[in-house]
Amino acid sequence: MDNFIFKVYYLSFAIVLAQTAAGGVLAVAAKNLIHCFLGMVVALIGVAGLYYHLGSPFIALMQVMIYVGAVCVAIAFGLSLTRKAGEEGLKPLTPIALIPVVLPAGMLAATLKGLSHLEKTGIPRKLDESAIGWHLLGKYLFPFEIISVLLTMAVIGAVSVALIRRREQNGNI
Amino acid sequence: MGIFEILPGNIAVYVTIAHLLFGLGLFGMLFRRTLIGLLISLELLLQGVGVNLMAFGTFLGHDHIAARVITLFVLGIAAAEAALFLGIAVAVFRNYQTVSIDKLSELKG
Numbered sequence: 001m002d003n004f005i006f007k008v009y010y011l012s013f014a015i016v017l018a019q020t021a022a023g024g025v026l027a028v029a030a031k032n033l034i035h036c037f038l039g040m041v042v043a044l045i046g047v048a049g050l051y052y053h054l055g056s057p058f059i060a061l062m063q064v065m066i067y068v069g070a071v072c073v074a075i076a077f078g079l080s081l082t083r084k085a086g087e088e089g090l091k092p093l094t095p096i097a098l099i100p101v102v103l104p105a106g107m108l109a110a111t112l113k114g115l116s117h118l119e120k121t122g123i124p125r126k127l128d129e130s131a132i133g134w135h136l137l138g139k140y141l142f143p144f145e146i147i148s149v150l151l152t153m154a155v156i157g158a159v160s161v162a163l164i165r166r167r168e169q170n171g172n173i
Numbered sequence: 174m175g176i177f178e179i180l181p182g183n184i185a186v187y188v189t190i191a192h193l194l195f196g197l198g199l200f201g202m203l204f205r206r207t208l209i210g211l212l213i214s215l216e217l218l219l220q221g222v223g224v225n226l227m228a229f230g231t232f233l234g235h236d237h238i239a240a241r242v243i244t245l246f247v248l249g250i251a252a253a254e255a256a257l258f259l260g261i262a263v264a265v266f267r268n269y270q271t272v273s274i275d276k277l278s279e280l281k282g
Contacts (some may be wrong), residue, residue: 097200
C-alpha cells in the first residue's frame with residue numbers, strides 16, 4: 001500500500017513538471033492569443049503544484065487564488081477588450097532568439113555547477129506555516145506595509161489610466 | 174519507475190524548470206506581437222523567479238519561512254504590475270485602436 005502511495009506521489013510530480021513545461025511552451029509559442037492564455041493558466045497551475053511539492057501548501061493556495069483566480073480573469077478581460085484580428089502570433093525569428101536560449105542555459109549551468117558539490121536532495125519537510133503570518137507582522141512589517149501601499153496605488157493608477165479618454169470626452173478632466 | 178523516483182526532492186529539477194520558465198518568458202517578451210502576449214510572457218518569467226526562490230529557500234536556506242514570505246511578496250508585486258499593465262493596455266487600445274507593439278512607434282527615435 002505504501003509503495004502504491006509513493007508511486008502516485010512520484011507520478012504526480014512528473015505530471016506537474018510536464019504540465020508546467022507544456023503550458024509554458026504553449027503560452028509563448030501559440031499563434032492564437034486565447035491558446036496562449038490557456039497555456040499560461042495550465043503553467044500557473046503547474047507552478048502551484050511545484051510549490052506544493054516544495055512543502056508549502058499555503059503558497060500553492062495563494063498562487064491559485066492570486067494568479068489563476070484574479071490575474072487570469074483580469075488578463076482574460078484585457079484580452080477581450082484589446083483583441084484585433086491579424087495582430088497576433090510571433091515575429092519572424094531572428095538571431096536575437098539566441099538570447100533567451102543562451103542566457104538561461106548559461107545561468108542554469110552556473111547554478112548547477114555551484115550546486116554540484118552540495119548534496120542537497122531529500123523530500124522537503126512540512127513546516128508550520130502559521131509562522132508566515134507572524135513574520136509578516138514582525139520582521140517583515142515594513143515591506144508588507146509598503147506592498148499594501150503599492151497595491152493600492154497600482155489599482156488606483158490602473159483605473160485612472162484606463163479611464164483617461166473617457167474623462168477627456170466628458171470634458172471635465 | 175527509476176527516473177520518476179529521483180525527480181521530487183531534488184533541487185536541480187526545480188532549478189531547471191525555473192530556468193525553463195524564465196527562458197520561455199524571455200523568448201515571449203522578445204517575439205510576441207501584442208501587449209497582452211508580452212504580459213503573459215512576463216508572468217511566466219516572474220513565475221520562474223518565484224520557483225527558483227522557493228527551491229533555494231527550501232533546500233539551502235536556514236530560514237525556510239523567509240523564502241515563503243519573499244515569494245509571497247513577489248506574487249503580490251506581480252499582481253499589482255499585471256493590473257497596471259492591463260490598465261495601460263486598455264488605455265493604449267482606446268487611443269490608438271491597436272496593441273500591436275510594431276505599430277506603437279510614436280516614441281521611436
